[in-house]
Amino acid sequence: MIMTEYQLFQILDLWAQGKNSEQSMIARELSKHICLEKIHPEALATTITSSGLVTSEQLLEAYKQQALEMSKVSPSSTFDHARCSWLEVLTPNCGEPTAIKLEGAGSEAVNGVYTWYGSFEGKSKYSKEGVYKGNPCVFWLFSSDLFWYVSIPDESLPGSTADMDFYLSARAHQENEEFPAPTTEWEIGDHGTEPAPKLKYNTPR
Numbered sequence: 390m391i392m393t394e395y396q397l398f399q400i401l402d403l404w405a406q407g408k409n410s411e412q413s414m415i416a417r418e419l420s421k422h423i424c425l426e427k428i429h430p431e432a433l434a435t436t437i438t439s440s441g442l443v444t445s446e447q448l449l450e451a452y453k454q455q456a457l458e459m460s461k462v463s464p465s466s467t468f469d470h471a472r473c474s475w476l477e478v479l480t481p482n483c484g485e486p487t488a489i490k491l492e493g494a495g496s497e498a499v500n501g502v503y504t505w506y507g508s509f510e511g512k513s514k515y516s517k518e519g520v521y522k523g524n525p526c527v528f529w530l531f532s533s534d535l536f537w538y539v540s541i542p543d544e545s546l547p548g549s550t551a552d553m554d555f556y557l558s559a560r561a562h563q564e565n566e567e568f569p570a571p572t573t574e575w576e577i578g579d580h581g582t583e584p585a586p587k588l589k590y591n592t593p594r
Contacts, residue, residue, distance in 0.1 A: 394427045395545045402440045417442050425451035426458070432544045435527065486590040489515050489530060489570060491539065494586035495577075496555050499539050503530045509548060513569060521553075528555075530570060535560055537570045538578070539586065554578035556585055 398420065405416035420442045428437060433451060437443060489503045503515035506529075514531035521528075521541060529542050537558045543551035558575045575585035 393545065394424050395429070395432055398423050398425075398428065398437065398440075398442075402436075402442060405440075405442060413442075421447070426454035429545060429547065430455060431527075431542070431547060436544055486569075488590075490589040491517075491530065491586045492589070493584060494539075494556065495582035495584050496580070499528055499555050499581075499586065501528075503528070532560060532570070539575075539581075540578070541580075553580045555581035 401416050401419055401423070405413050425433065425437065425443065425447060428451070430452070433448060438448060487505050490501070491503060492500050494500050498519050498521045499517075501517050501519065503517045506514055506516040508514060509529075509531045510533070512532050514529055516530070517528045519526055519528055526541050529538070529540050529547070531538060531540075531542075531548075533548065537560060538552070538554055539556040541553040541555075543549055545551075555578050556575045557578050558571045570588055572588045572590075573585075575587075577583055577585060
């Protein structure tokens with residue numbers, strides 16, 4: 390059975406939990422043999438960081454290697470793109486909202502303010518920390534080529550069928566380019582309950 394670096398880390402983390410200090414020390418040493426740069430950045434920033442098994446230096450090196458690898462496949466224009474203005478530093482594209490408020494959803498855990506949190510497959514994504522069924526989690530508001538989703542993404546493979554999708558809306562329902570996600574016209578996903586949410590925007594303009 391072939392395992393990913395993330396799966397190996399999860400096993401190591403589980404082995405170290407609740408054990409004596411000697412086993413925790415062994416786990417920290419073993420973590421140095423895991424290629425952290427091959428783990429998704431979202432998992433690095435959440436599960437890996439909170440485990441306490443890796444140092445800030447290890448994380449920094451992993452992020453550095455990921456950035457260098459990305460620079461090999463991304464055109465130079467990706468990094469040379471001029472900022473629209475210093476007032477819009479929090480927005481990925483001029484005019485896009487810095488925050489989106491989701492309200493009225495039957496699944497109350499997803500309601501709240503989602504702030505811009507980088508991009509997913511070249512499109513803006515927004516996130517909100519919360520609790521679902523007693524467990525801390527991060528909700529995403531993001532899109533694929535065809536749909537917008539409100540989901541708890543899978544840590545090792547976000548944007549896949551392993552995500553927990555609460556609500557979705559076809560990109561065809563977008564009202565205009567300035568407000569990318571539809572404010573209405575949301576459908577119920579596998580983990581969502583009626584009614585569907587409505588969205589409100591906060592823009593830098």
